[in-house]
Amino acid sequence: MRLTVNGAQHHLVGLDPRTTLLDVLRERLHLTGAKKGCDHGQCGACTVLLDGRRVNSCLILAITQPDARVTTVEGLGHRGEPHPVQQGFLEHDGFQCGYCTPGQICSAVGMLDEVAQGWPSAVTESDSEDLLADAEIRERMSGNLCRCGAYPNMVPAIREAAGR
Amino acid sequence: MKTFEYRTATGLADGLEPGAVFLAGGTNLVDLMKLGVATPDVLVDVTRLPLDQVTELPGGGVRIGSAVRNSDLAADRRIRTGYPVLSQALLAGASGQLRNMATTGGNLLQRTRCRYFMDATMPCNKHLPGSGCPAREGDHRNLAVLGGSDACIATHPSDMAVALAALDAVVQIDGPAGSRSIPVTDLHRLPGDTPERDTALEHGELITAVDLPVLPVAARSAYRKARDRASYAFAVGAVAAALEVKDGLVHDVRLAFGAVAPKPWRALAAEQALRGQPATRESFLAAADAELAAAQPLRDNAYKVTLIRNLTAATLSALTGDVR
Ligand SMILES: Cc1cc2nc3c(=O)[nH]c(=O)nc-3n(C[C@H](O)[C@H](O)[C@H](O)COP(=O)(O)OP(=O)(O)OC[C@H]3O[C@@H](n4cnc5c(N)ncnc54)[C@H](O)[C@@H]3O)c2cc1C
Ligand code: SF4
Ligand code: FES
Ligand code: FES
Numbered sequence: 001m002r003l004t005v006n007g008a009q010h011h012l013v014g015l016d017p018r019t020t021l022l023d024v025l026r027e028r029l030h031l032t033g034a035k036k037g038c039d040h041g042q043c044g045a046c047t048v049l050l051d052g053r054r055v056n057s058c059l060i061l062a063i064t065q066p067d068a069r070v071t072t073v074e075g076l077g078h079r080g081e082p083h084p085v086q087q088g089f090l091e092h093d094g095f096q097c098g099y100c101t102p103g104q105i106c107s108a109v110g111m112l113d114e115v116a117q118g119w120p121s122a123v124t125e126s127d128s129e130d131l132l133a134d135a136e137i138r139e140r141m142s143g144n145l146c147r148c149g150a151y152p153n154m155v156p157a158i159r160e161a162a163g164r
Numbered sequence: 165m166k167t168f169e170y171r172t173a174t175g176l177a178d179g180l181e182p183g184a185v186f187l188a189g190g191t192n193l194v195d196l197m198k199l200g201v202a203t204p205d206v207l208v209d210v211t212r213l214p215l216d217q218v219t220e221l222p223g224g225g226v227r228i229g230s231a232v233r234n235s236d237l238a239a240d241r242r243i244r245t246g247y248p249v250l251s252q253a254l255l256a257g258a259s260g261q262l263r264n265m266a267t268t269g270g271n272l273l274q275r276t277r278c279r280y281f282m283d284a285t286m287p288c289n290k291h292l293p294g295s296g297c298p299a300r301e302g303d304h305r306n307l308a309v310l311g312g313s314d315a316c317i318a319t320h321p322s323d324m325a326v327a328l329a330a331l332d333a334v335v336q337i338d339g340p341a342g343s344r345s346i347p348v349t350d351l352h353r354l355p356g357d358t359p360e361r362d363t364a365l366e367h368g369e370l371i372t373a374v375d376l377p378v379l380p381v382a383a384r385s386a387y388r389k390a391r392d393r394a395s396y397a398f399a400v401g402a403v404a405a406a407l408e409v410k411d412g413l414v415h416d417v418r419l420a421f422g423a424v425a426p427k428p429w430r431a432l433a434a435e436q437a438l439r440g441q442p443a444t445r446e447s448f449l450a451a452a453d454a455e456l457a458a459a460q461p462l463r464d465n466a467y468k469v470t471l472i473r474n475l476t477a478a479t480l481s482a483l484t485g486d487v488r
Contacts, residue, residue: 064170110261
């Protein structure tokens with residue numbers, strides 16, 4: 001089976017059908033940015049971009065994604081030139097222990113794309129609204145938990161990244 | 165996880181061999197497989213079938229392909245303006261990541277979050293028929309006050325399905341024995357003494373689409389969900405409502421309750437009690453009471469009756485423009 005991760009093509013041979021995308025990334029490709037927090041879709045630590053959309057890689061069987069394009073936190077930005085969301089997290093101190101951070105960053109990148117497409121959220125009331133107001137960012141990022149409670153600084157980090 | 169064979173579905177009416185199940189976004193099924201509660205021999209992936217479009221029906225109304233992702237459906241213009249309750253219900257569910265995978269068909273057929281059902285080591289009539297129901301004496305805080313049985317008091321966890329129940333949606337089904345369509349309110353069954361069967365589907369029947377009828381009242385509709393935290397949590401009670409008021413009187417109304425029953429609960433008694441009545445908070449509360457008269461709360465879930473009563477009044481009041 002073929003899988004493109006961060007632009008590089010991989011051929012996965014002898015893959016057990018039970019293997020999740022998260023386990024392929026971490027155990028086979030040694031991309032340990034995405035974390036296994038809960039393994040049940042409940043925390044967002046495993047968030048990656050699948051064909052550009054944010055998803056929980058722990059609930060996706062790798063075998064169901066032949067020819068998919070996956071981006072992990074390792075594939076965002078370049079050495080010495082972080083992705084705007086990564087830069088925002090650095091400047092605003094958007095983390096403490098960092099465990100949830102790769103998932104938060106991938107999620108934010110996917111989320112900003114959703115906002116660019118005009119997707120509503122549960123707190124959106126009208127079309128004219130600022131889709132990156134504090135309440136919007138909090139709701140849109142609610143699929144990513146942070147045990148350290150570093151949320152307050154993530155909000156400006158993400159909003160600023162949207163402008164870059 | 166028990167091992168399984170994997171293949172992609174090739175046709176709508178292929179059906180399934182014994183031990184095989186359909187796989188869509190996997191956000192519920194893969195979870196239950198990890199927990200050892202679902203143990204299929206074969207997974208048949210339906211996400212490559214051409215069922216991922218939202219289209220307009222010839223006579224009006226909208227057809228939602230069963231593989232349409234929850235996030236795409238929630239953002240669809242036709243849904244946001246014609247059936248806002250559906251968009252709101254979808255956005256109130258799960259997270260951005262999960263909605264990007266979750267499909268219309270899978271969301272409808274997701275299974276209860278009853279903690280005993282999700283624990284393969286516990287007795288549970290739903291995952292092991294005849295083993296008993298520990299929830300009745302145990303943790304039933306988020307289980308049914310309507311429609312339950314001695315055998316099972318599970319609640320259906322979907323938000324989307326509650327909106328669809330209020331909207332008179334129709335489920336399109338295909339299978340080896342032919343195609344059929346049933347109202348979404350007939351898709352899920354009450355447990356009775358066979359709680360292992362969640363729905364009216366036969367083994368191998370595929371949901372191909374969900375149709376929304378032309379429904380002018382739906383343009384003024386809303387979904388309200390109560391939960392234990394502000395976001396990313398299942399409902400402890402929810403109301404889907406559509407309301408049309410003329411000269412101060414309720415001209416048309418649709419109402420469904422979530423997280424209180426084994427199925428999305430269409431509140432027909434409440435609707436009937438409301439038609440022609442003044443569109444006031446008093447009428448809304450009386451209508452909720454008419455529906456909730458049948459409630460059979462247990463030790464720890466009686467709060468749901470009060471919660472739904474108040475949510476109903478608040479949701480309908482907001483739809484009259486009189487937000488309280
Ligand atoms: C942490 C977490 C929080 C969540 N919170 C919420 C919430 O707040 N509100 C809410 O409503 N939901 C919530 N969900 C549930 C989520 O919405 C469902 O898991 C999702 O909608 C299921 O869709 P799927 O496509 O992934 O289904 P799958 O997991 O692929 O399938 C589910 C079931 O449907 C069957 N199936 C799928 N498609 C078809 C078809 N076309 N025909 C016949 N059978 C089919 C499968 O065989 C399986 O039995 C949450 C889930 C998680 C993990
Ligand atoms: S309520 Fe239903 S699902 Fe829960 S333990 Fe009882 S039988 Fe099982
Ligand atoms: S590890 Fe995937 S959501 Fe927690
Ligand atoms: S920074 Fe520690 S879990 Fe989020």
